[in-house]
Amino acid sequence: MITFEAVRKQFPDGTVAVDGLDLELPTGRITVFVGPSGCGKTTSLRMINRMIEPTGGTVAIDGKDVRAQDPATLRRGIGYVIQHAGLFPHKTVLDNVLTVPKLVGRGRERNRALELLERVGLPAAFADRYPAQLSGGQQQRVGVARALAADPPVMLMDEPFSAVDPIVRAQLQEEFLRLQAELGKTIAIVTHDIDEAVVLGDRIAVFRQGGHLAQVGTPEELLTKPADEFVRNFVGRDRGYRGLSFQRSDDLLLHPFPAGRSLDGEGTFRDGDSLRVVVDLTLTSPTGTAVKVDADGRPLGFVHHRDVVDLLEQRR
Numbered sequence: 001m002i003t004f005e006a007v008r009k010q011f012p013d014g015t016v017a018v019d020g021l022d023l024e025l026p027t028g029r030i031t032v033f034v035g036p037s038g039c040g041k042t043t044s045l046r047m048i049n050r051m052i053e054p055t056g057g058t059v060a061i062d063g064k065d066v067r068a069q070d071p072a073t074l075r076r077g078i079g080y081v082i083q084h085a086g087l088f089p090h091k092t093v094l095d096n097v098l099t100v101p102k103l104v105g106r107g108r109e110r111n112r113a114l115e116l117l118e119r120v121g122l123p124a125a126f127a128d129r130y131p132a133q134l135s136g137g138q139q140q141r142v143g144v145a146r147a148l149a150a151d152p153p154v155m156l157m158d159e160p161f162s163a164v165d166p167i168v169r170a171q172l173q174e175e176f177l178r179l180q181a182e183l184g185k186t187i188a189i190v191t192h193d194i195d196e197a198v199v200l201g202d203r204i205a206v207f208r209q210g211g212h213l214a215q216v217g218t219p220e221e222l223l224t225k226p227a228d229e230f231v232r233n234f235v236g237r238d239r240g241y242r243g244l245s246f247q248r249s250d251d252l253l254l255h256p257f258p259a260g261r262s263l264d265g266e267g268t269f270r271d272g273d274s275l276r277v278v279v280d281l282t283l284t285s286p287t288g289t290a291v292k293v294d295a296d297g298r299p300l301g302f303v304h305h306r307d308v309v310d311l312l313e314q315r316r
């Protein structure tokens, strides 16, 4: 677990970037730092690996104050990924990934580097290219592979996916979650995109100007119970819709599906799907309906958009 206790950072020019920060980042989970520009997210992240030293309070990993640890040793256990990947332009993809094992002194681990590249979705053919010969999304993948190279238990990621277009970004997020499901690292991710925070975060810490925490909670808690006006505004006007992802569809009353009618062109959902899935289907269906099917894809019944709205009214 990573803990911030009463952490403060005042820069020499007097700017207070972080003030009185108390926060816990659970082991093996993704914690997302989100908030408007300049509110102290990057500063907080960098105090974990001592790229920035706090001027008050304590940052600890598993109960050990990071200031008691030699910075070089500390950083071997902490992968770091930044926006635009921060690759060395004069080194090949493979050598970029190998930078870290060299740092760790394990010698050339070419096979391991190739395996990592493969894991983040880059075939061996990319190994000898230079960063300028890659797309933004591919560069970002190299950045993630490099951070994973020393197999650190902790990963810090500062806006890791923000330099790519929305489609590539969604892809990278999905791949990243799949990887994390296998690896179970303790991860801190900075973003200013609440959608990204909701997708990636097990926990979300919402920062406000001056390095104060506005709220910490699960995505569901933030969307359904914003602590105050600031969080409410930050999670945005769509929060009602986003919040549907956390509402079950199981108790929707089904209308009988006419025997003999074809399922062709009907949007279908299953037990366990969220109300957001059902709403998306009914809103894009010409008839405003969606069909519930069983595990074998057989129709159980259908709902109309109105039924979902009624259910939401009842739950209010």
Ligand SMILES: Nc1ncnc2c1ncn2[C@@H]1O[C@H](COP(=O)(O)OP(=O)(O)OP(=O)(O)O)[C@@H](O)[C@H]1O
Pocket: 011, 012, 013, 015, 016, 017, 035, 036, 037, 038, 039, 040, 041, 042, 043, 044, 192
């Ligand atoms: N070296 C520095 N000296 C003085 N002030 C600094 C320094 N680094 C950052 N700051 C200030 O500290 C505050 C927090 O900066 P920080 O980079 O942590 O913000 P952020 O939340 O990551 O913002 P963004 O979303 O724009 O990246 C800002 O007001 C910034 O100008």
Ligand SMILES: [Mg+2]
Pocket: 041, 042, 043, 190
């Ligand atoms: Mg920042």
